[in-house]
Amino acid sequence: MRKITYAEAIREALRQEMRRDENIFLIGEDLGIYGGAFGVTRGLINEFGEERVRDTPISELAIVGASLGAAITGMRPVAEIMFMDFITLAMEQIVNQAAKMKYMFGGKAKVPMVIRTPAGSGTGAAAQHSQSLEAWFTHVPGLKVVMPSTPYDAKGLLISSIRDDNPVIFIEHKLLYKTTGEVPEEEYEIPLGVADIKRKGEDLTIIATSIMVQRAISASKELEKEGISVEIVDPRTLKPYDKKTIIESIKRTGKVIIVHEACKTGGFGAEIAAIISESESFDYLDAPIRRLGGLDIPIPYNRNLEKNAVPQIEDIIKAAKELIGK
């Protein structure tokens, strides 16, 4: 099958959906001629024009508010927040308004909107351009949270997110944009809330999100050489999340490592660890749960410090060996 990049997969999903439904439009900073800070929307303005590829001033709160207002009156906006760090400016509209509107109004509002935003470190952009804040949004009822790790998933999950009638926080990773993978040309949906087993294995389950899925895959290839067979579960959607697939994998392997880039304390890994420890798979565990997350520090600028601030392939290998007792 054709291989394209993660960024291209996202662009293709946007393009195909915009062709299908004229109520879909893009809104955010520098999406048009500039093509987005990471080039994701490049070229779309040529096909769809300024109305539907709508550049805004630097007004994150209003970007989300405008999306929300459009969503409840018949449109299907796809907003972009240029870096996830700046979503801090829009929390009020996301959390108090978009997430709660339907419930607060007795179920009568429909809020079909997507907020795309790139997270993650690794680009040398330091503390205010490198955060991974997905855990916050998993804590907010009314939102859905999606975090694709491959071009294939990015396309299918974005299409599903756009077609969903709820506010979806769609979190991309800057370092994944240029990674490639097989992606069908036609449109397809990947249902929200269904995990994917990225690799089958027997000795150990690694639950990883976003770029950590790729690192876990690399680690598992190394581990395989040493006779350790790793199963990799990618939840893909963090809210709702696919408890069943996670638990069944652990029941099979009896050991689990959870890996994400966000700070370990209070990260999404805590929720997964908690769910496991509350569930029947607790009895199947033959070693304590292991969490790998970012250090509890702001992301530093220096390349070496930056790298050390979040889990790398070697960290996953090391943790796996420790857990297996090798």
Added chain:
Amino acid sequence: MRKITYAEAIREALRQEMRRDENIFLIGEDLGIYGGAFGVTRGLINEFGEERVRDTPISELAIVGASLGAAITGMRPVAEIMFMDFITLAMEQIVNQAAKMKYMFGGKAKVPMVIRTPAGSGTGAAAQHSQSLEAWFTHVPGLKVVMPSTPYDAKGLLISSIRDDNPVIFIEHKLLYKTTGEVPEEEYEIPLGVADIKRKGEDLTIIATSIMVQRAISASKELEKEGISVEIVDPRTLKPYDKKTIIESIKRTGKVIIVHEACKTGGFGAEIAAIISESESFDYLDAPIRRLGGLDIPIPYNRNLEKNAVPQIEDIIKAAKELIGK
């Protein structure tokens, strides 16, 4: 000893600290003549005047920004955000600026500021005035997070928070304001990061925060009648949190329930459950960890729905009995 309310204990801490150090000032909406939406700062303007009990326009982002600017240039502001729900408007300044400034600037900034804010439901104020968002802040390096459950703790922890040189999110609970307890008249500090065992017991550990400590105490009295002896651990500070006290308690009892009001998914209880399941106390557990948290819904207005949205005394009793197998 003298008994005063939780609101009075906070006011007393503010008053005594402001007398001690003239660089401390209060900043927020309606603090002065109005005395704060919950009356916490009532009367302080008479002693300290408008300069140091500083009413602001409705500008939450600027309230935090103004506090931060003052803090790095020699003042010690104590800001109030009237309801925790509105802290969503100030996330940028809290998370990107205040929390990261010291690290980002190579350790050279000092950021002594406190943000007081009431959280919690139970007042019939519905979805946008009832949230408990502490988990978000525990996920942000550079912040400290404090959540007192008694008048005694409120006073001592607030004094320590004011004297701390880092940004502290100090989370009060609306329903606790009128509860009373013994509080010394003099000033005293309760170190941040030290849990308190609110009740000794043998059969089961309940880890509870804020108002859930009070509900757990009530539940434990009932459970005692049925021969179930409950130990209650109140972390008091969620960041940094006192892992040692938690783990030791669990090693003794072998069973644990974690209770908080915030939505269960992605709540602080997840972190606690994860820490336990990663630690040596894992081996001592003879039942799965049990988490009780708010339902994953916005807080509804109707009194009965509202009550059902968050853990109540009966829910704790029920969970305890199930865990004990009675």
Added chain:
Amino acid sequence: MELSREKLIDMLGKMYKIRFFEEKVDYLFSLGLVHGTMHLSIGQEAVAVGAVSALKSDDYILSTHRGHGHCIAKGADINLMMAEFLGKETGYCRGRGGSMHIADIKSGNLGATGVVGGGIPISTGVGLSIKMRKTGQVVLCFFGDGAANLGAFHESLNLAAIWKLPVIFLCENNMYGMSMSVKKAVAIKDIAKRADSYGFPGEVVDGNDILAVYEFVLKAVKRARKGEGPSLIECKTYRWKGHSKSDQNLYRSKEEIGSWKKKCPIRRFKEKLISKDILTEEKVKVIEEDAKNIIEKAVDFANNSPEPSVEEIFEGVYS
């Protein structure tokens, strides 16, 4: 006056309904029958009714924490409002929203928000959607003087300006944001002047003169429908009651409150209609009685309505 007799009478009736609705809920509250707080707009009825009267029925409004008046002006069913106020299953929001969140999306009432200024960004999106769907509607966004100091105000007015969105930003300046006098919170005389920062008209209106409100909003509506963009209208008015139930009214004087009560917008409009021979004292009495009856019936309706069921507590979180 382009307004028909019928419409004028309807406007007066709505003012009475608002007044009586709020007096009633104030009373219910004092009996301890209400869980939560509420924000009364008694004294500000001319703004809600005057402004909404300049809209067509399929236009949109966005309301605030002090929103009962806006809803009634937009034609809300008082039964469903009262049921919501009392947290009943039959209420507009199935008892999940309460006083601060009454909404009726299908009638164009896009709801009240408890976050000051929270509706302003949303209104820009509604305007954008109108523009993109080319429906010719407009959206009227209510907010208070206090809201005009939030970042949301600035970002939204700027967005509406550059895209020429059909939004009417209506600032109800009742002189205070909770205890904060607008004189302390804003260093200029008129909030309306802030429109200059965005390049569209800003107007100051006597908010206790319903016809003046109507007239200025109508002008803004026409402008919006023509695609000329947004307007900011500041209606100067006053709330007679405390900010909410926790208010001890320490920040303003009895005299000040008393002087504004003398400027009652309902009496003023009523007298005008009588002086213009549109109504008589007797007819007004009938209108008043009708309004009172509607409120009483609504209380009965609400009282006889079931509570929401706890089994259904999860309903409405997701589509």
Added chain:
Amino acid sequence: MELSREKLIDMLGKMYKIRFFEEKVDYLFSLGLVHGTMHLSIGQEAVAVGAVSALKSDDYILSTHRGHGHCIAKGADINLMMAEFLGKETGYCRGRGGSMHIADIKSGNLGATGVVGGGIPISTGVGLSIKMRKTGQVVLCFFGDGAANLGAFHESLNLAAIWKLPVIFLCENNMYGMSMSVKKAVAIKDIAKRADSYGFPGEVVDGNDILAVYEFVLKAVKRARKGEGPSLIECKTYRWKGHSKSDQNLYRSKEEIGSWKKKCPIRRFKEKLISKDILTEEKVKVIEEDAKNIIEKAVDFANNSPEPSVEEIFEGVYS
């Protein structure tokens, strides 16, 4: 001109240092020696130097993502800046901050922020602190045209206005926020006019004329020191380079860029100083060479500096 000869020469020297610093880091970047992005202010040097020259050394500044010029104008040690730029332990921020976060709190440089508009709320607190501590200082807050559309701008200017804080809000209008032309982002001609919303002076200045910038800022500084409150100064200028390294410059024309290059603020100032007999071409050469040498030495210093140690990665998170 109240400025001493010495000071004028120092100002020109600083402009050269900024220019050469940025040309150098651009070059280092092109060699692949830099991890991350950066934002160059080449073409805007008159704003940074003109504005900061109106301050005393114990006054404060707040800088932006495009902040190298502000730091140098405030007297930063170029060695420590370059070391920070290259992520070294000897840098201002021990390699933790990088290009976007250079700060030197003790010299009054309260740091650069990577969040557009992020420094504006902070500046109000600095102003408040000055006022409460009665130190007679002022704070100069830099931000771009793009930042003027953020809520942070509005809330902060309002706060500074009502409390009469000693803040100078300095908007560097370089015509674009990334690819967004200010003409599309703002519906009025001058951002300075927005000061009217808060009741304090707003001035438009030719940002390529260093003496004009100096003069207007000095006026604002005097006002602030007298306790009369804040000012907004909009300096119209232009950035010659792309927004950042990801910029393909598709949104503006070669002609436009070229026309602004002709208005080079350094050449303009240099020529003025020569025409006023304050400098000669030869002396200027010396100043230029000195500036170049300082930059070269800084690169050496940075290159010879150690990397931060991974063992100390946690240092600085908490006090």
